[in-house]
Amino acid sequence: HLNLLGKREKAIYGTKSLTVINKDITGLAKKLAIDVKIVQRNSEGDILDIIQKADYDALIINPAAFTHTSIAIRDAIAGVDKPAIEVHLSNIHTREEFRRTSYIAGVAVGQISGFGAFSYLLALHAAKNILSKK
Ligand code: DQA
Numbered sequence: 001h002l003n004l005l006g007k008r009e010k011a012i013y014g015t016k017s018l019t020v021i022n023k024d025i026t027g028l029a030k031k032l033a034i035d036v037k038i039v040q041r042n043s044e045g046d047i048l049d050i051i052q053k054a055d056y057d058a059l060i061i062n063p064a065a066f067t068h069t070s071i072a073i074r075d076a077i078a079g080v081d082k083p084a085i086e087v088h089l090s091n092i093h094t095r096e097e098f099r100r101t102s103y104i105a106g107v108a109v110g111q112i113s114g115f116g117a118f119s120y121l122l123a124l125h126a127a128k129n130i131l132s133k134k
Contacts, residue, residue: 014116021117032128051076058127059084074103085123088113
């Protein structure tokens with residue numbers, strides 16, 4: 001439901017729309033000299049297809065509610081030999097018990113959770129750092 005950011009549960013996810021967040025991401029990516037491609041999908045199958053394509057050097061992913069349910073997304077990430085960074089706007093560890101389990105964390109380089117939209121910008125810095133070591 002990340003397409004509804006700015007309208008949905010604002011107290012938890014903030015007031016910035018996905019369009020505004022994406023502009024911030026694109027702006028920082030430019031500064032860091034990273035080519036960024038942003039995609040948002042509500043369907044798990046579409047997300048699997050995007051991960052499998054692997055036409056990227058690093059994956060920054062907010063798996064939203066699929067974080068807590070999707071072995072399929074975990075397996076897709078494990079199956080491509082690319083570093084993945086897991087991102088959440090909210091701190092999934094301070095919320096409901098069921099959000100503390102991430103199927104993605106075990107196949108990610110790391111998890112950034114709780115900094116609002118800034119989590120995505122932190123993830124870009126992390127991606128830059130990972131790729132500069134290659
Ligand atoms: C989320 C946290 C998830 O638990 C939730 O289902 C989301 C958003 C976050 O960014 O904080 O949809 O991934």
